[in-house]
Amino acid sequence: MAVFIGYMVIHPRIPILSVANATLGTMRYSQDGLLETQMTIIIRAENDNKKAHASFSDTAFILSFQGLEIAKLVADPFDVKKNSSIYFNYEVTSDEIPLDSARMHQVDLSLKKKVIIFDFKGNSRTQWRVWLLGSVKFWCHLDCQLRFHTSNGTYISSRCSSKTK
Numbered sequence: 001m002a003v004f005i006g007y008m009v010i011h012p013r014i015p016i017l018s019v020a021n022a023t024l025g026t027m028r029y030s031q032d033g034l035l036e037t038q039m040t041i042i043i044r045a046e047n048d049n050k051k052a053h054a055s056f057s058d059t060a061f062i063l064s065f066q067g068l069e070i071a072k073l074v075a076d077p078f079d080v081k082k083n084s085s086i087y088f089n090y091e092v093t094s095d096e097i098p099l100d101s102a103r104m105h106q107v108d109l110s111l112k113k114k115v116i117i118f119d120f121k122g123n124s125r126t127q128w129r130v131w132l133l134g135s136v137k138f139w140c141h142l143d144c145q146l147r148f149h150t151s152n153g154t155y156i157s158s159r160c161s162s163k164t165k
Helices: 101-113
Strands: 003-005 008-010 016-029 034-047 054-065 068-075 078-080 084-093 115-130 134-149
Touching: 016 115, 016 134, 034 054, 034 078, 034 115, 034 134, 054 134, 068 084, 068 115, 078 084, 101 115
Parallel strands: none
Antiparallel strands: 003 008, 016 034, 034 084, 054 068, 054 078, 054 115, 115 134
16 A cells, blocks of 8 residues: 655555563573563554554464574464554563583573573564455564573563564
């Protein structure tokens, strides 16, 4: 959908998902190689289109550490009003996860560097309902790293927004 102004054409941005904030509440790591985490991840669903609501469905994310899945996060279908956004708080609490020697080494390095990194990937199907044209559909793909200070669990903010196909 495009808006025509004189000779200019302004396209609204496509719907996006992004990590608005996160907190590493707990990180326990034993000498036996068991990792336990608790974190909050706040996802923002944004629709900058001033003319059409956006629908999101099939929304799912995977939180992992060094390729080891910690949690799968999902959302029921939802809508974002015209030129608006909404937030989702995901509370993630893992059981004790046994780590192999390579991942144990990565945790040790992270503790020495005072920063630990988790991978966060996911998808959502989005669509605009356009008055005469029907609907315009997109897939939002999110693939980023969540970095936290190990001393206090503070999220080290970085650009983490979806790409659309």
